Amino acid sequence: AQKITQTQPGMFVQEKEAVTLDCTYDTSDPSYGLFWYKQPSSGEMIFLIYQGSYDQQNATEGRYSLNFQKARKSANLVISASQLGDSAMYFCAMRGIYNQGGKLIFGQGTELSVKP
Amino acid sequence: NAGVTQTPKFQVLKTGQSMTLQCAQDMNHNSMYWYRQDPGMGLRLIYYSASEGTTDKGEVPNGYNVSRLNKREFSLRLESAAPSQTSVYFCASSERGLGTEAFFGQGTRLTVV
Numbered sequence: 760a761q762k763i764t765q766t767q768p769g770m771f772v773q774e775k776e777a778v779t780l781d782c783t784y785d786t787s788d789p790s791y792g793l794f795w796y797k798q799p800s801s802g803e804m805i806f807l808i809y810q811g812s813y814d815q816q817n818a819t820e821g822r823y824s825l826n827f828q829k830a831r832k833s834a835n836l837v838i839s840a841s842q843l844g845d846s847a848m849y850f851c852a853m854r855g856i857y858n859q860g861g862k863l864i865f866g867q868g869t870e871l872s873v874k875p
Numbered sequence: 876n877a878g879v880t881q882t883p884k885f886q887v888l889k890t891g892q893s894m895t896l897q898c899a900q901d902m903n904h905n906s907m908y909w910y911r912q913d914p915g916m917g918l919r920l921i922y923y924s925a926s927e928g929t930t931d932k933g934e935v936p937n938g939y940n941v942s943r944l945n946k947r948e949f950s951l952r953l954e955s956a957a958p959s960q961t962s963v964y965f966c967a968s969s970e971r972g973l974g975t976e977a978f979f980g981q982g983t984r985l986t987v988v
Contacts, residue, residue: 763917765917790973794976794977862920862923863967865917
């Protein structure tokens with residue numbers, strides 16, 4: 760079975776500071792992919808970043824980076840230089856290699872609030 | 876390019892009524908999904924379809940049925956709605972593959988009274 764855990768229901772960060780959102784996972788698949796999505800108050804789901812379990816380097820996309828620690832089964836999202844528009848729900852998700860056609864599993868989410 | 880389109884956007888049902896949520900994608904994706912989102916629970920997978928003609932249960936399938944009508948369309952049916960099914964429902968689609976991102980519809984806010 761696969762499981763994603765996000766233990767921070769809510770977080771605050773000061774504008775222009777960096778913030779780390781935690782994500783731990785559990786899977787028995789030998790290869791898997793990890794995703795982060797953003798959900799602003801308007802409700803749409805926005806894909807942010809992807810990390811493959813065999814990727815040699817941590818993924819980066821602009822101000823987003825993924826701190827991937829395979830041995831610890833963690834895939835934390837780091838947002839640098841936070842902006843007011845970063846206030847949103849953030850979801851970590853995973854797909855295993857034996858479920859390439861489906862079963863994208865999400866965590867509980869972390870609500871990030873950026874303070875001016 | 877419309878992406879993933881869900882209808883309706885809002886719906887109020889009485890307990891015991893039935894309804895079908897419609898979803899269509901125009902990206903020629905093989906995989907389609909239905910999720911429900913509840914506060915503190917994140918997105919939970921109800922059913923998914925890896926390809927036209929196949930469907931599989933997700934984490935919370937009880938009380939729901941699905942139909943993969945063709946490659947474009949994947950519908951979710953509530954046969955006898957219950958207050959516990961009050962939620963926001965999302966349809967999504969993706970290409971097959973480990974690292975393929977899922978594209979989401981705008982969601983359906985369903986209230987069962």
